[in-house]
Amino acid sequence: MKTDPISFAASSPMRAAYSPLTHSFSSFKIGTPNLDAAIAANNSNFYTYELLQSIAEWLKKRVDIRPTVGIICGSGLGSLADTLTERNTFPYEVIPHFPKSTVHGHEGQLVFGKLKGVPVVCMQGRFHYYEGYPLWKCSMPIRVMKLIGVNQLIVTNAAGGLHSDYQPGDIMIMKDHVNLMGFAGNNPLQGVNEERFGPRFIAMNRAYDKELRDHAKKISKDLGIESFVREGVYAVLGGPNFETIAELRLLKTCGVDAVGMSTVHEVLTAHHAGMRIFAFSLISNKCVTDYDDDYEVNHAEVIDTGKMREPILKELVTRMVLKMSELENESASANNIDSASLMFDY
Numbered sequence: 552m553k554t555d556p557i558s559f560a561a562s563s564p565m566r567a568a569y570s571p572l573t574h575s576f577s578s579f580k581i582g583t584p585n586l587d588a589a590i591a592a593n594n595s596n597f598y599t600y601e602l603l604q605s606i607a608e609w610l611k612k613r614v615d616i617r618p619t620v621g622i623i624c625g626s627g628l629g630s631l632a633d634t635l636t637e638r639n640t641f642p643y644e645v646i647p648h649f650p651k652s653t654v655h656g657h658e659g660q661l662v663f664g665k666l667k668g669v670p671v672v673c674m675q676g677r678f679h680y681y682e683g684y685p686l687w688k689c690s691m692p693i694r695v696m697k698l699i700g701v702n703q704l705i706v707t708n709a710a711g712g713l714h715s716d717y718q719p720g721d722i723m724i725m726k727d728h729v730n731l732m733g734f735a736g737n738n739p740l741q742g743v744n745e746e747r748f749g750p751r752f753i754a755m756n757r758a759y760d761k762e763l764r765d766h767a768k769k770i771s772k773d774l775g776i777e778s779f780v781r782e783g784v785y786a787v788l789g790g791p792n793f794e795t796i797a798e799l800r801l802l803k804t805c806g807v808d809a810v811g812m813s814t815v816h817e818v819l820t821a822h823h824a825g826m827r828i829f830a831f832s833l834i835s836n837k838c839v840t841d842y843d844d845d846y847e848v849n850h851a852e853v854i855d856t857g858k859m860r861e862p863i864l865k866e867l868v869t870r871m872v873l874k875m876s877e878l879e880n881e882s883a884s885a886n887n888i889d890s891a892s893l894m895f896d897y
């Protein structure tokens with residue numbers, strides 16, 4: 552009898568042993584065999600290729616649109632998905648094996664639709680490590696998107712501006728990142744490598760696509776917003792607390808321009824799967840690096856900055872999606888010409 556991977560995984564004792572939301576194993580006593588199973592489940596990626604494929608199939612059965620561009624909306628940036636037409640929305644809780652979004656400002660749904668005629672899929676809400684999910688779980692939707700056909704990804708986030716020139720409301724095109732959680736050995740690609748997504752070891756120097764960054768700068772000029780569009784380096788911390796002054800001072804000396812709690816695990820997973828990536832941070836607040844400064848950052852301010860910049864961010868993302876679709880069409884026709892000439896050679 553053929554086993555459906557979704558129902559198999561749902562009934563698996565390994566999964567039952569692990570509580571992804573609390574990240575806890577409280578129902579098991581130390582030293583019991585069940586605890587060992589629970590620990591094993593926590594340390595290895597529960598999402599097999601086949602399980603992810605079955606989630607992708609579940610979605611494909613329910614939606615006609617076949618997007619090749621995916622978008623992840625950061626804190627306060629969920630309204631980017633409202634721009635889509637012919638929308639088909641799936642709350643995360645109805646999608647088999649999706650984690651649940653628990654952060655205010657993250658709707659928690661996958662939205663399929665079209666942006667100026669281009670099919671896209673949008674994560675209206677993402678998963679953060681501080682919510683209690685391991686990184687491979689936070690970034691599983693990227694692999695599902697890949698299996699649906701997505702090969703270009705726009706990743707957005709809200710971040711604290713560490714560079715002295717940055718102001719709240721600035722947009723920072725990400726050219727690189729510092730993966731502090733990775734320094735500590737925490738990485739979404741940890742564990743057995745799934746070769747069907749990508750190789751074991753990946754170079755990172757071209758993760759943030761240069762051509763896409765250049766297009767974003769050109770679009771910013773066309774939109775007349777270049778005075779507050781920057782390009783810089785993002786550092787990820789686990790959160791949920793904002794950083795101490797000493798931590799921020801350390802990061803500043805390391806060349807970090809903006810600080811956040813997401814994105815990097817998604818970029819690693821997408822780059823591993825060969826996706827083309829464009830990422831930007833909306834600078835939602837200034838980072839305090841002075842002991843005499845009484846200002847305290849808060850999440851409400853982060854969300855408000857997103858709302859303030861909503862119209863311009865929608866325009867930037869829409870134009871980037873149009874450009875990405877154009878680039879994809881160009882490369883598809885170049886591939887056709889290549890294969891035609893190969894056929895001729897033979």
Ligand SMILES: O=P(O)(O)O[C@@H]1C[C@H](O)[C@@H](CO)O1
Nearest residue numbers: 625626708709812813850853
């Ligand atoms: O999902 P993002 O990275 O945009 O959210 C940022 C980081 C924290 O989740 C939150 C702090 O306000 O905003």
